[in-house]
Amino acid sequence: MPVIEIDAQDAVFDCAPGDTLLRAGLRAGLGMPYECGVGACGCCRCEVIEGEVADQWPEAPGLSDRDRRKGRVLACQTRPLGDARIRLRLDPRIEPVVRPARRTARLAAVNDITHDIREFVFRSDAPADFLPGQYAMLALPGLDRERAYSMANLPNGAGEWHFRIRRVIGGGASEALFSQLAPGAEIGLDGPYGMAWLRTDSPRDIVCIAGGSGLAPMLSVARGVAAEPSLAGRRVDFFYGGRTPADICGQPELAALPGFGEAIHYHAAVSDADAAHRAGWSGQIGPIHQLVESTLGERLGSAEFYLAGPPPMVEALQQLLQLTHKLPPERIHFDRFF
Amino acid sequence: MKQLCTTRDVPAGGCHRIELADRPPLAVFNLDGRFYVTDDTCTHGEASLCDGEIDCDDGVVECPYHQGAFEIATGRPAGAPCSIPLRIYRVEVKDEAIYAAIDETEAACP
Ligand SMILES: Cc1cc2nc3c(=O)[nH]c(=O)nc-3n(C[C@H](O)[C@H](O)[C@H](O)COP(=O)(O)OP(=O)(O)OC[C@H]3O[C@@H](n4cnc5c(N)ncnc54)[C@H](O)[C@@H]3O)c2cc1C
Ligand code: FES
Ligand code: FES
Numbered sequence: 396m397p398v399i400e401i402d403a404q405d406a407v408f409d410c411a412p413g414d415t416l417l418r419a420g421l422r423a424g425l426g427m428p429y430e431c432g433v434g435a436c437g438c439c440r441c442e443v444i445e446g447e448v449a450d451q452w453p454e455a456p457g458l459s460d461r462d463r464r465k466g467r468v469l470a471c472q473t474r475p476l477g478d479a480r481i482r483l484r485l486d487p488r489i490e491p492v493v494r495p496a497r498r499t500a501r502l503a504a505v506n507d508i509t510h511d512i513r514e515f516v517f518r519s520d521a522p523a524d525f526l527p528g529q530y531a532m533l534a535l536p537g538l539d540r541e542r543a544y545s546m547a548n549l550p551n552g553a554g555e556w557h558f559r560i561r562r563v564i565g566g567g568a569s570e571a572l573f574s575q576l577a578p579g580a581e582i583g584l585d586g587p588y589g590m591a592w593l594r595t596d597s598p599r600d601i602v603c604i605a606g607g608s609g610l611a612p613m614l615s616v617a618r619g620v621a622a623e624p625s626l627a628g629r630r631v632d633f634f635y636g637g638r639t640p641a642d643i644c645g646q647p648e649l650a651a652l653p654g655f656g657e658a659i660h661y662h663a664a665v666s667d668a669d670a671a672h673r674a675g676w677s678g679q680i681g682p683i684h685q686l687v688e689s690t691l692g693e694r695l696g697s698a699e700f701y702l703a704g705p706p707p708m709v710e711a712l713q714q715l716l717q718l719t720h721k722l723p724p725e726r727i728h729f730d731r732f733f
Numbered sequence: 734m735k736q737l738c739t740t741r742d743v744p745a746g747g748c749h750r751i752e753l754a755d756r757p758p759l760a761v762f763n764l765d766g767r768f769y770v771t772d773d774t775c776t777h778g779e780a781s782l783c784d785g786e787i788d789c790d791d792g793v794v795e796c797p798y799h800q801g802a803f804e805i806a807t808g809r810p811a812g813a814p815c816s817i818p819l820r821i822y823r824v825e826v827k828d829e830a831i832y833a834a835i836d837e838t839e840a841a842c843p
Contacts, residue, residue, distance in 0.1 A: 428799050430814065437813035438799040459812050461791065462800070484798060710816050717776060717817050724778050 397475040401425075402444055402482040410475050415451075416441065417470035418495060418585070426490040428483065432471050432532060432588050433543055435733035437462075439470040439483075446479025456733075493524050493587055500556060500584040502576055509644050511562045512608065514547070515572060519554040519584060527593040527619030528612045528701060530730065531556065531586030535571050541585065542568040545612035545703065545730065547648075549622055556584065561608035591701060591728040593619040599699040599726070600630040602691065604712060606683055608732055609704030610635065610645050616701050617659065621652040631659045632691065632698075636683030636708065639670035643678075662690055683708065684715045695720055702729035734825055734832035737761055741829065743768065748794070750783040753835075759822070761831060762805045764789055769805050770824050770833040776810075776817035777801050 397410045399419065408423035410416065417439050420427040429439040434455030440462060452472045470483065500517035508514055523546070525531070530545040548557035563569045576582075593616045601620055605613040617633055620626045635645045643663045652659055664679035664686040665671045671680045679686050688695065700716060702709050709731045716722040743749040743763040750773050751759040760773040760783050773781050780798035787794050793802045793811045802812030808819035823834040 435813075437801070440800045457813060459802075461788065461793075461802070461812065467800070486798070713817055724776065 397446075398478045399475060400478075400480045401485060402480055404485050406485060414474070415471055416448075416473050416475060416479075416481060420470070421491050421495050421588070424490055424494055426486040426488065427470060428486060428489065429471060429588075430590060431457075431543065431731065431733055432530075433733055434469055434472045436731065437469070440467045441470050441473075441481050441483035442467055443473070444480045444482055447476040448479060449474045449476055489590060492526055492592075493529075495586050495588055496521070496524075497583060497585045500554075500582055502578050502580045502582070503555075504578065508559060508610075510641050512559055512610065512644060513562075513573065515558045515560055515576075517556040517558070517582065517584065519556065521554060522552045523548075523550055523554050523556050525550050525587030527615040528591045528703075528728070528730075529587035529589040529615075530612065531584050532588065533558075533568070534583030534585070535568055535576065536580065536582065537575075538567050538571060540567075541583070543588070543732075545589070545609075545615070546587070547611035547614045549615065549618050557611075559608065559611040559614070589730055591703065591730045592616075593623075593701070594699060594728070595619075595623050595625060597699045599697060600632070600694065601701070602632045602634070602687070602695075602698045603701045604634040604636075604683060604687060604704075605645065605702075606636040606704030606708040607642070609702070609708075609730070612703045612730060613701060614645060614648055617649060618652065621654060621659065628654070628658050632694075633659065633661050634683055634687055634690075635661070635663045636686070636704070637663070637665055638667045640665055640674040640676040640678075662686055682711065684711045687712070688715060688719075696722065698726075700727045700729075702727065704732055706731040706733060734823075735835050736830050736832050737770065738831055739829045740768065740826060740831060743831070746787055746789045748783045748787060750781060756835070759833065759835065760794075761833075762787065762794065764792055764805060768824050768826055768831050770822040770831075770835075771803070771805065771808055772820045775801065775815065776803075776819055777815050782819075 410419035430436040437457035498519040500519040503518045504516040506514040532541040534541045544558045603613040637643045749761045758773040762769045775796040784797040785795045795802045801815030803819045808821040825832045
């Protein structure tokens with residue numbers, strides 16, 4: 396098994412066959428910087444000082460021309476071919492609370508949520524160990540690359556993993572899930588990953604904002620608040636943005652939580668005004684960040700934020716929170732669904 | 734305008750961190766003899782840009798944490814994962830002293 400050394404940081408870890416530098420480092424409990432795990436965000440850049448490596452996606456959008464000129468690679472897309480020495484900055488504050496592990500899981504149930512989002516329930520023999528808001532990498536039969544999907548439920552000893560997956564026309568994984576995978580089918584499930592998990596030690600009110608397929612991790616965070624005794628009575632404002640009224644979802648799940656309507660509030664907006672009028676939508680119309688700003692008012696500045704969804708939505712919210720309202724980045728936890 | 738340091742404090746192609754009371758730290762950059770002042774804290778996370786690498790040819794500073802980047806002269810994000818511009822300040826140099834308009838309302842990032 397290749398042994399990887401991190402230059403000048405006194406850290407050494409083994410890399411199991413098939414693992415990337417990032418996953419092996421996280422399995423060893425190291426505070427490896429990362430976000431998406433799929434080559435898009437650029438957070439896991441590192442330099443290989445010694446040793447041979449294979450880059451599984453040399454054109455990955457997470458690397459710029461400057462990075463390539465400087466010989467950088469993405470730890471999430473790089474597999475060592477033997478022992479190696481790499482350079483990156485470990486951060487003890489982000490050491491994984493639950494170390495990721497590979498498991499086999501079987502498809503147990505599929506349920507419709509909207510016209511293009513379905514719930515997929517998988518079951519593994521080992522417990523479903525993760526923090527609310529995290530994701531797993533799914534290896535589906537017949538596909539050469541894994542895909543990231545966030546859990547919508549809470550960690551549990553029964554090994555249940557609930558996902559909310561949006562159908563992407565022509566998408567390898569989502570088409571396989573929607574049209575081929577039958578109950579009982581086996582997949583590989585590696586996790587948990589992700590930094591946008593519920594901070595139970597924060598004293599602040601909580602705001603969850605989801606767009607499109609970002610519903611799953613925000614449901615998990617809201618469910619995590621409701622299940623955590625130390626957060627009893629904590630205010631949660633849950634926002635969901637969709638393009639048309641048919642895309643709007645999440646309210647029934649929130650309404651099932653204790654405290655709904657008192658401590659837990661649901662707000663939705665649709666962005667396509669024509670579709671809204673055609674469907675007789677009487678709710679809010681506009682981008683979700685506008686609804687967030689007008690609904691929260693004064694409370695915006697003192698809340699802890701969790702965001703999940705398409706990169707343009709997350710970036711518009713970062714602009715609102717960080718530039719307009721001067722929130723520090725430490726109070727905004729997000730996953731961009733590349 | 735507030736005096737931050739002198740030109741001798743900032744080596745060519747380098748950067749100097751200024752800690753002031755009651756406000757986040759500032760970074761003074763020297764790109765081939767031209768001086769620029771920006772916030773020192775990365776807009777993506779808790780990291781000091783003065784600990785990062787400066788690329789004089791591109792006029793960018795790279796954050797030491799995730800290697801995101803900013804254009805020093807404009808504060809514009811110049812590399813993932815940074816997407817929020819860095820705040821920049823108007824600078825004047827008089828007799829080797831570097832001043833910055835740190836109380837001015839934000840210079841809009843183009
Ligand atoms: C952290 C995270 C969490 C997510 N959670 C959810 C969720 O809960 N629900 C949901 O519906 N979606 C989620 N997504 C999106 C999901 O992972 C898929 O991108 C989406 O389902 C489309 O996949 P596809 O296989 O159907 O489409 P495809 O078009 O087959 O694949 C698209 C993805 O593959 C990447 N890609 C393309 N070429 C390569 C290559 N050569 N090597 C490596 N990668 C490549 C693209 O950048 C893109 O991300 C999440 C994404 C991330 C990053
Ligand atoms: S590019 Fe590797 S974690 Fe995002
Ligand atoms: S903290 Fe600067 S790039 Fe992430």
